[in-house]
Amino acid sequence: MLAEPVAGIADVRLPLDAARRAVHEADESVRTLLAALPEPDRRSDTERTTAEQAKDRVRALRCAFLDTHVDAVYDELTSARTRYLRIDELAAAAAVRFPGLVPSRPDLDAERARPQSGKEGHEIDQGIFFSRVLGSPASGAHLLDAMLRPTARALELLPEYLETGRADLGPVRIRHDGGAARITMCGADCLNAEDARQADAMETAVDLALLDPRTQVGLLRGGVMSHPRYSGRRVFSAGINLKALHHGGIPLVDFLLKRELGYLHKILRGVLIDDPAQWRSRTVERPWVAAVDGFAIGGGTQLLLLFDHVLAAADSYFSLPAAQEGIIPGASNFRLGRSTGARLSRGLVLDSRRIRATEPEARLLADEVVEPEELDDAVERSLLRFRGTAVTANRRMLNLAEEPVDAFRRYMAEFALQQALRIHDEDVIGKVGRFCARGTVPS
Structure with a gap:
């Protein structure tokens, strides 16, 4: 007879x-059960039901454990909040100090070798963990601070960047020019579709822009593509890399959560610096301008919601095809309604509506729409207008009023779990598989 979890809620x-x-x-008991079954994508319906019921029971125990002990767990992992661990470091520490609470490194390595349809779903346990950590006002606020600190890679590259004014980060490049940090997304073969590598490069670039005292304003724009359909043309972003998701290469912690809590949040809040001389503010912030060529799909449109000024070429468009993909479009559900109102936000997210830059509704997503040949000049005018300490101070106050940090923390607590469930749902696996089989690209 297959083993069952030995612990109960009271335990x-x-x-x-x-x-x-x-x-x-309880975790060991479920592992014994799963080891007696075939691999996930080879299980019969009965075996799949048996496995899911066992995992559900131990997940209920993890939830109850964290509902009771989350702050004690977090304090143990961070030495009473004296250490600032990023989410990947925190998850790795939890796997060691609290066996069975989150997946171990061997668990995750085994999962990454499988396509999305063949995974055991260990990332759902990470989603449970981060939903409870972020749900705690004390632990969640500390984790947000940890994620606002500069990355080790940025600190390592900073001296050379300050000297040369340039950094080539692979899928992202940054250069300083006349008070502006110009970040270019260079995923030329994939239309700037995002994966973990691109998100890491983006966070490094954002850190460098914010840590450079010469920077007065930041710019984000897509580079020139080599993709056959868009060869020689600039493109802003095709959103999440669905091919990578299909092949199991879009991790919950190292992309879906790190992206939201890392570089996206830094664009909004700035980078947090431990420096007593920075008594005027805990963070270093800058205003940001975005320029959209071609299209901003999914994560591309998510990005625009954080920018102080958005320009778009007249032949571009915006979309958030969450229903088509089956996943949750990051913090768009939290932010989009402020820009577009409730009805249009539902049309974009639930009905995958596409808005062309020339439509009246596009002015809710872009501040200026210009002809493609005029976009370069419009960018330069915007960069001049958005410099100055008064701009930075006022954007800080606007952001605090429009998006209180605690409200963001609570949203991300729920997102951590719900997105983990979505990426392992048969609906998402089927939709992404069909997309990859068609091999379609935006048109």
Whole structure:
């Protein structure tokens, strides 16, 4: 007879050490069960049901454990909040200190070797963990601060960037020119579709822009493409890399959460610096301008919601095809209504509506729409207008009023779990598989 979890809800609400053992024992019991079954994509309907019921039981225990002990767990992992661990570091530490609470490194390595349809779904347990950490006002606020700090890669590259004014980060490039940090997305063969590597490069570039005292304003624009359909043309962003998702290469922690809590949040809030001389503000911020060529699909449109000024070529368009893809479009559901109103935000997210830059509704997403040949000049005019300390101070106050940090934290707590569930749902797996089979690109 297959093993069943040995712990119950009462066991995981015991004092921390006893509850920790109960979670570990329950996890080991489920592992024994799963080891007796075929690989996930080879299971019969009955075997799949057996596996899912067992995983559901132990996940309920993890939720109850964290509902009781989340702040104690977080304090142990961060030495009473004296250490600032990024989400990948925090998840790795939790796997060691609290076995069975989140997947181990071997678990994740095994998952990454499988297509999305063949995974066990260990990232759902990471989603549970981060939903509870972010759901705690104390632990969640500390984690947000950890994610606003500069990355190690940015700090390493900063001296050379300050000297040369340039950095080639692979899929992203940055150069300083006349007070402006100009970031260019260079995913030439994939229409700037985002994956973990591109998101890491973007965060490094945003850090460099914010840490450079010469920077007065930041610019984000797509580079020139080599993709056959758009060869020689600039493109802003095709959103998430669905081919990577299909092949199991879009991780929850290292992309879906890190992207939102990392470079996107830094564009809005700035980078957090430990410097007593920075008593005027905990963060270094700059105004940001975005220029849209071609299209801003999915994550591309998500990005625009954070910018202080958005320009768009008249032949471009915007879309958030969440319903077509089956996933949650990041924090768009949190921010979009402020820009477009409730009805249009539902049309974009739920009905995958496409808005062309020449439509009246496009003015809710872009501040200026100009002819493609005029976009370069319009960008330069905007960069001049959005410089100055008064702009930075006022954008800070606008952002605090429009998006309180605590409201963002609560949204991300729910997003962490719901997105983890979505990326392992059969609906998403089927939709992404059909997309990859068609091999379609935006038109």
